[in-house]
Amino acid sequence: MKWKTNNLLFIHVTRIVAFLILTFSIYLFFAGHDDPGGGFIGGLMTACSVLLLYLTFDKRKIDEMLPINYVYLIPAGLLIAFGTGFLGILFADPYLTQYFDYFTLPWIGEFELATAVLFDVGIYLGVAASALVIIVTIAGDE
């Protein structure tokens, strides 16, 4: 089994589809406010797009392309999710209280900004990083 197969179609489809999945994950992340979606499934879809890159190209090339140690992203995400809860305490409200307001932005119109998005960023980082750590550790085992 030393001969190399030339999966040209797979490589070229992956170059487009991986970024489509990444775009879809960002859409799911922002749709999570009042539609199905949110930080958890957005993070899982991000992990899927990176996993597709890992499946197509070899591991060393992707490690050069994405020089991120995913292990450090897990506590960073957890700290963001934990720390944004203290915004409520600063304004003398219960822990994890969310604040939202409507703003009128140019070209977009009326837009709702909420502090729950910051909490979701933490969930997103934690889920994406832990899924990638699990997959890369198990599949990259010698």
Next chain:
Amino acid sequence: MIFETIMIVFLSIKALAILLCFIRVMMGPTMSDRALALDTVGLLLIGFVGSIMIIHETVAYADIVVVIGILACLGSIAIAKYLERGVIFDRH
């Protein structure tokens, strides 16, 4: 009334098909049968969620259809690569 009956029969047939595919996954003679049956389970789930969207008259589940499609596709690619190469991630 006739519409609901048709949809119930349709969902029952689809659930039966998923059950048959699951039996094929459990007792498939070769690994290729299992991979094909798992991919078919994903496609049948897409049809299942789509018909539930018709029954509930909503488009809110459209994201779920795309997510199931992506996951089934990735799983099939990983299993096919493992069967052909013996590894999931190349390293060389």
